[in-house]
Amino acid sequence: MNATKDNIVETKPVEFNEEEFKQDLTALIPHLRAFARSLCGNATLADDVAQDALLKAWNARERFIPGSNLKAWTFTILRNQFYSIKRRSWRATSLEPEVAEQTIVANSDAEQSMHLNDLRRGLDMLQDDQREAIILIGASGLSYEEAAEICDCAVGTIKSRVSRARKALEVIMESGNFDSDADEVRAIDAMDTILKEADAIAEG
Amino acid sequence: MTENKTSKAPKRDDLGDVFTNEELPEKIGKNLREIYDNVVNEPVPDDFLNLLSKADEKTG
Structure with missing residues (x-):
């Protein structure tokens, strides 16, 4: 029994499934928007950041480790995107x-x-x-x-x-x-x- | 003719009402979640969904 269990873990690593990844990513969109909006308050800007993050996550999908935490992964991307935009153009666009x-x-x-x-x-x-x-x-x-x-x-x-x-x-x-x-x-x-x-x- | 009858926008001494029966930290925690949840519960704009289907066409 134990041997079988071990076998399953070893011989069946979680495989990347693009369709599944897309579904999981889609399900996270409301959270990406909420995180972005909480960070910057301006709804238009927040959605821009969230869309950028979504696209980056999709384009980087092959670097995602299947079975790991997709929410944390996408939030990391969004956070990087947010600060990168903020550094570039914050004063001009955000304080409204x-x-x-x-x-x-x-x-x-x-x-x-x-x-x-x-x-x-x-x-x-x-x-x-x-x-x-x-x-x-x-x-x-x-x-x-x-x-x-x-x-x-x-x-x-x-x-x-x-x-x-x-x-x-x-x-x-x-x-x-x-x-x-x-x-x-x-x-x-x-x-x-x-x-x-x-x-x-x-x-x- | 009292002076405070036509009080304009009150200063925030109405905070007493705001935090009625609720400790400030709890109130902050609740409002924080509300700000976040309000957005989570919004319908997802089509832009977002289109983005993924378009990206799909490009790569697929």
Whole structure:
């Protein structure tokens, strides 16, 4: 019995099946879009990033190890794509709070979406590494191990980033410093101060 | 003629309502998942599906 089992493992490695891969990839599209949207807020830009990532994943399909974690694999591709675009053209395209608000308002009632927008802005104020960590762990349902693989860092690093992100978001949300009419620059200055305090708290 | 009768957009001292009966960390966690899940539950735009079928034609 044992010998048979061993045999199966050895003689039947998971073979790459293109049709199956395509189905699995298609099933992940909603998650790719959600991860991209959580990272950048702007729905149009997020979908562009997600589409680029989808195409890259498809073109790289022969490098995917069958049986390994496709979600983590595609998220890694999306993350690389996101930061590559962000480095190139972020300032020119991304900071459009109105767009972000519209996309969120469309999804739920006005009262609730107002609070989601607060959190949305809070996310925007986090450092990149903290934002991605809290999205991966707190929203996408991935494990610390998977998140560490995606972000190419140690599990402990992810844990500490998530913890810092949580504390920073709490400080930001607690301050309630979100008057939509407020001067953006002043608000960002204030947030800078708050984040430094939050960091100090997290480190201490 | 009270002054606060025609209060404009209230400052965020309505946060008390926002977080009623819910600790801030839980509220943040819930909203975070909601932002993500809202997108997961959106119908997938045709662009995405077309992308894969087009890529298929090219390579196949």
